[in-house]
Amino acid sequence: MLAAKPANQAERLAALYRYQILDTDREADFDDIVELAAELCGVKISVINLIDADRQWFKAEVGLGVRETPLDTSICSHVILQDDFVEITDTLADTRTGNNPLCLDEPGLRFYAGTLLKSRDGHPIGTLCVLDDQPRELTEFQKKSLRTLGKQVMRELDLRMTLRDQNILLHEMDHRVKNSLQSVSSLVRLYSSRAGANNKDAFDAVARRVDTISLLHQELHQAAEVETVPLEGFIPRVMALLQDSTPENIKIRTEIDPIHVGSGPASAIGMIVSEFVANSIKHAFPDGRTGEILLRLEGSPDRKVTLTCSDNGVGSASAERPESAVEGLGHRLVDAAASQLGCKVVRDATADGFSLSLTFQLA
Template identity: 40%
Template sequence: MHQAAAKLPAHAESRRLSALRSYGILDTPAEAVFEDITRIAAAVCGTPISVVNLIDADRQWFKSEIGLGVRETPLETSICAHAILEQDFLEVPDTTIDPRFASNPLVTGDPNLRFYAGALLKTPDGLPLGTVCVLDTVPRALTQVQIVTLQALARQVMAQLELRRMLVEAQALNQHRARVLATAGHDLKGPLRAALYALGKARAADETDRDARLESAAQDLAYINQKFGDMIAGATGKGGAAAPELRATDLAPVLEDAARVWARAARRKQIDLVVEGAPCVASSDAALLETLIGNLVSNAIKYTADGGRVSVSCSGRDASVDIVVADTGIGMDASRVEDYFSAFRQADAASEGLGIGLWIVRQAAEALDARVDVASALGAGTRVTVSLPRV
């Protein structure tokens, strides 16, 4: 007869549940960044099922899942409920010969699970919240590389959860720290997508090419980990994240670099991405301005249909220098423009991303002493003007 997993001692379970709920993640909609993580886990481990799983008081809830088709299941049959009792990682090569799972209804009946591996999601003080896990209907074992990758993905899930909680706290306490958190978190998406691409290609590659692609993916994941460390340091005032130093800045290289970063995304959609206009110099910070412009270009490409056009231009006026990012995209409801500049808001709720690109633009503009003006209408494209002070 199947027995559910034991629970932690009452005081530890109370602390664990309190920590889980402090992240505000339960019952939130599916999001691209977590969907990416389950896709990577399934691709690396070669399993039909992959889950980002959180253990609540009486259920296990899936922030993202592949291969199950449900968002939650009862705790009584949860294999992950056993995993959170482990130190870091649980692998069950064959559930039918493990006394903890042999009588589990998920093993004896649909979906006939035979293999499980889960890397623990842990808070900074070690409280277990759930797992990033992979499952299969045939017995198997993971390689050391697959285990290490699954553990790395679990750390990235916790990075996202910490980011969101810290962003809310920072927004209330300090706008500069919030800007650091959001910018660093937003920058994690690019390398995560690159890792997913490399791992997907590795599945079909020969052995030599596979090793190279896995190494590339590992470097991207290491970069994410480094960026998260930088974010923590900046948010706690322990390094980096100094207020920008405004100085005479040649804007041409900044605009060209921002366009170069997003050129590949534009080509995928056959969008004509052009940088035009006269050379300009303004009082600014090149790195932060590139983040600001990069987010505007990213949004323009995201919301412009295939075959459209996105332009970036610069021109001078008496007291300011104007950078204009214009597109032929879906446009914005003019009455809701301010809403789009709030954190975690998107013009299209079904689109990928965190929904904080325009919020970063607003925060960066404030730090640069710049003004942002938006001219847009639904179906008529968008024109965003960033006005920087002259030197």
């Protein structure tokens, strides 16, 4: 007998589709449940069955060898109209299944027991069921086990939907934060274009820091572990921000070991390298002099990290140039960032260029 459609079919299907589970690949988490259900109940067939609009689709099955069947042969479509647990000890003796082709076959499905799978808002979406080719009756222990395994199926589905919803929310938050930081950066650059020479340097320094924070936020969002940042990806992105202001006569090169750090150390390192590169671009290569800026980040077996920033510019030849207020602030910020890493900055100016180095211990 073909089961009637539930009165709340539209709401029920909407609840099912929210799980985004239909037509997905087989997964061990669900395969293990049907295998255990079949073994506990002593039957040949077990299925995690989801009732779609015109088919029943199996997320996991043992003993059937197919992934879906039409609704007109579905026993489970009757179950979602009735109690939370249904047992049909002899399908040929039951009016709901007595004329079902799958039960009339030889050998046919002669036994059925299923526990309802319900969404959080109470809509039936399918069953965890067991079947056999012989009439039988489950013990109370077997019935309880099947109900428990059904709850485990829904816990797994609900957990996946929650994680997906959280990921969507994180993407939305990321989009809004990124837009906000870009707006601040654009505003700072607008003021910079209208400022005098001294104030322009200050505005440019602020813009660099806002851009670095924006990149750090992006790296944290994309990282596999929310609280770690891969420096081999983060530092080149910071350098790319400075590329527009880098003359063709200057090349920036990076040599970075695969090192992951927390958001605090990443922010400090980002500030240090961006300040060094910005100052080198501005002062190390006057009059179109060609040269290179090198950023090297090396890890050691004892989890120490050494950062070396160097250029092959004029170096000590520019030592007599007076330091501007913005540069002085930049040096203090770099020293403060190094302090956050638990180390001190070593600066050196020679005839071969300028360098900055520091070594810190990974947590």
